[in-house]
Amino acid sequence: MSPSKLDSTASFGNGDASISCSKPENGFVDSLSLFHSEKAVEELLQQTPVEGMDEHLIEFSEALRTVAKALRRAAEGKASAQAEAAEWKRRYELERTRNIQMERQVSGNNICETLQSWWTRASLDNATGMIRIIFPCLVSWDVSKERNKRVSEARNAERFSAEHNGDFDCGRVENSNNQLVQKNEPDGHSEKGCMKHGICSHEVLRDRESDSNSNGDHNKMMRKASFKLSWWCKGENGDQHKHDIVSFEKGNITTAERSSKQISLKWESDPQTVLILTKPNSVSVRILCAQMVRWLKEKKKLNIYVEPRVRVELLTESSDFNYVQTWKDDGEILLLHTKVDLVITLGGDGTVLWAASMFKGPVPPIVPFSLGSLGFMTPFHSEHYKECLDSVLRGPISITLRHRLLCRVVRDAAKNEYDTEEPILVLNEVTIDRGISSYLTNLECYCDNSFVTCVQGDGLILSTTSGSTAYSLAAGGSMVHPQVPGILFTPICPHSLSFRPLILPEHVTVRIVVPFNSRSPAWASFDGKDRKQLAAGDALLCSMAPWPVPTACQVDSTNDFLRSIHDGLHWNLRKTQSFDGPRDL
Numbered sequence: 001m002s003p004s005k006l007d008s009t010a011s012f013g014n015g016d017a018s019i020s021c022s023k024p025e026n027g028f029v030d031s032l033s034l035f036h037s038e039k040a041v042e043e044l045l046q047q048t049p050v051e052g053m054d055e056h057l058i059e060f061s062e063a064l065r066t067v068a069k070a071l072r073r074a075a076e077g078k079a080s081a082q083a084e085a086a087e088w089k090r091r092y093e094l095e096r097t098r099n100i101q102m103e104r105q106v107s108g109n110n111i112c113e114t115l116q117s118w119w120t121r122a123s124l125d126n127a128t129g130m131i132r133i134i135f136p137c138l139v140s141w142d143v144s145k146e147r148n149k150r151v152s153e154a155r156n157a158e159r160f161s162a163e164h165n166g167d168f169d170c171g172r173v174e175n176s177n178n179q180l181v182q183k184n185e186p187d188g189h190s191e192k193g194c195m196k197h198g199i200c201s202h203e204v205l206r207d208r209e210s211d212s213n214s215n216g217d218h219n220k221m222m223r224k225a226s227f228k229l230s231w232w233c234k235g236e237n238g239d240q241h242k243h244d245i246v247s248f249e250k251g252n253i254t255t256a257e258r259s260s261k262q263i264s265l266k267w268e269s270d271p272q273t274v275l276i277l278t279k280p281n282s283v284s285v286r287i288l289c290a291q292m293v294r295w296l297k298e299k300k301k302l303n304i305y306v307e308p309r310v311r312v313e314l315l316t317e318s319s320d321f322n323y324v325q326t327w328k329d330d331g332e333i334l335l336l337h338t339k340v341d342l343v344i345t346l347g348g349d350g351t352v353l354w355a356a357s358m359f360k361g362p363v364p365p366i367v368p369f370s371l372g373s374l375g376f377m378t379p380f381h382s383e384h385y386k387e388c389l390d391s392v393l394r395g396p397i398s399i400t401l402r403h404r405l406l407c408r409v410v411r412d413a414a415k416n417e418y419d420t421e422e423p424i425l426v427l428n429e430v431t432i433d434r435g436i437s438s439y440l441t442n443l444e445c446y447c448d449n450s451f452v453t454c455v456q457g458d459g460l461i462l463s464t465t466s467g468s469t470a471y472s473l474a475a476g477g478s479m480v481h482p483q484v485p486g487i488l489f490t491p492i493c494p495h496s497l498s499f500r501p502l503i504l505p506e507h508v509t510v511r512i513v514v515p516f517n518s519r520s521p522a523w524a525s526f527d528g529k530d531r532k533q534l535a536a537g538d539a540l541l542c543s544m545a546p547w548p549v550p551t552a553c554q555v556d557s558t559n560d561f562l563r564s565i566h567d568g569l570h571w572n573l574r575k576t577q578s579f580d581g582p583r584d585l
């Protein structure tokens with residue numbers, strides 16, 4: 001996977017005539033210097049007086065010529081090998097791009113398919129000329145009539161990809177009415193069939209109403225609450241969600257939508273089920289959790305889920321907490337997002353990271369209460385939990401859609417880039433570092449098809465904008481508003497003066513490869529957890545995940561962000577300069 005690197009150094013004679021083939025920065029050998037070597041030998045011989053030269057000198061000059069010729073041949077051989085390698089790389093990247101496009105098409109088609117399945121419920125909005133589709137379980141989305149055409153195109157493409165790419169078959173079959181339907185699993189949990197490596201597909205957004213009707217009252221009670229998202233800017237409520245981001249009428253380019261608008265969440269039916277996640281080993285958290293559970297059950301009549309550990313703790317306190325629900329195995333955790341309307345976290349940022357890591361697909365809105373020391377992502381104060389939850393349950397609320405990164409490890413022995421280990425979603429960052437090794441990491445970095453750089457230092461952080469205030473900040477990265485979509489590329493202690501951090505656009509795939517000439521393996525860790533070793537030839541692929549983490553805001557995402565950098569980090573805190581003193585008049 002790594003371009004091979006030669007390190008050749010040869011030197012003949014002294015002064016002007018010395019020939020050297022050195023290895024400059026970033027590992028690229030200057031092959032021109034090899035071509036120049038033969039010329040330099042000729043020059044050296046011309047400088048030597050020919051007359052009166054004894055036989056040894058003639059022999060020596062012949063030997064030099066032979067060496068120079070050998071060097072030229074080596075240079076030519078290397079140049080042709082490089083050209084061949086470049087051609088193979090080009091073919092490989094083409095193939096890779098084609099595969100990625102196919103993958104995107106499939107996931108895009110999954111959305112289109114969901115749209116298709118709700119087409120029958122679509123209604124024409126006469127005022128705007130738009131067709132409005134209500135997704136009963138998650139969002140309402142306006143789509144233009146042209147989408148209809150795209151859906152059928154997408155379905156054709158899906159048929160193509162189903163034939164050519166078995167990886168992404170989420171268990172769909174076509175019924176006699178030509179509609180795409182879910183294959184029935186023997187255990188009735190067809191969603192499980194949609195989880196490739198434990199990551200959800202968009203299939204899970206389908207309505208669960210039919211399930212609840214057929215399964216009686218219990219499931220009816222568990223039906224997910226629906227809500228609607230709308231985008232607004234500068235305090236104005238611009239509820240018209242246009243899909244054309246860029247228009248170029250009459251040669252004028254205009255952008256209509258910006259992804260960083262404030263988002264507001266309005267419940268369309270009342271939330272019924274909350275999941276409470278708590279930081280372990282904290283007495284204050286335990287006490288608050290018991291109070292909150294009681295209040296939510298008695299005053300708000302909500303169904304409550306907690307982790308198995310917390311249920312045991314609650315039952316130890318009182319058997320009255322018998323109504324609190326939990327799960328038995330990890331398989332049930334994968335289905336939590338289909339039952340839970342709202343997640344409440346009691347702890348610090350680590351508990352928000354923990355909550356996000358439990359959802360390997362869509363994430364319900366999270367209300368994070370601060371019971372830690374820093375609390376960048378936890379704007380709610382626990383003392384006022386009743387007022388806060390009252391207002392959240394009533395809605396509408398401002399939310400921050402925190403982007404996540406999807407990380408896949410591709411081992412050297414993998415057949416292709418889809419032959420990966422279980423993908424991991426991170427809310428803060430993935431770090432590739434030297435682990436316990438005392439050697440510099442040597443990491444080759446690519447952005448889509450382009451070589452970025454080699455990281456020689458302690459490692460590299462690929463961070464979300466939410467994670468920009470965490471480890472990336474400590475390594476010298478910029479602080480970025482969490483609503484800005486992008487991937488931060490921040491080196492850790494690079495052994496180079498000019499290696500400044502980068503911010504890459506959200507649509508790219510970053511590939512980090514451990515080259516074969518690396519002195520030691522590298523280690524990847526995900527939101528500070530789950531260390532994985534990366535041996536020579538292994539790669540880590542990182543791209544923006546389609547499932548952000550919606551966290552409720554105290555005021556709005558900008559106000560909350562600025563407050564947290566002021567209160568949490570004391571950003572740019574300095575005594576104000578006094579008026580009396582030197583000044584320009």
Ligand SMILES: NC(=O)c1ccc[n+]([C@@H]2O[C@H](COP(=O)([O-])OP(=O)(O)OC[C@H]3O[C@@H](n4cnc5c(N)ncnc54)[C@H](O)[C@@H]3O)[C@@H](O)[C@H]2O)c1
Pocket residue numbers: 348349350351353372373374375376377428429466467468469470471472474526527528
């Ligand atoms: N040198 C460093 O700054 C450093 C080193 C290792 C890990 N970390 C961070 O710790 C995170 C894991 O957090 P944890 O609570 O499980 O471990 P932890 O208990 O070690 O706490 C790490 C600290 O980072 C803070 N933090 C976490 N996410 C943040 C964010 N998005 N913005 C601002 N501060 C944030 C936490 O509040 C906590 O104070 C990792 O994702 C990584 O970003 C930082």
Ligand SMILES: Nc1ncnc2c1ncn2[C@@H]1O[C@H](COP(=O)(O)OP(=O)(O)OP(=O)(O)O)[C@@H](O)[C@H]1O
Pocket residue numbers: 277278279280307347348349350351352353354371372373374375
């Ligand atoms: N429900 C949970 N189960 C297991 N571990 C958890 C859970 N919630 C949080 N943790 C872990 O506990 C650790 C501490 O959590 P958290 O950061 O929320 O608290 P804190 O350290 O007191 O807060 P702060 O970092 O702001 O001081 C983190 O490493 C986190 O991953």
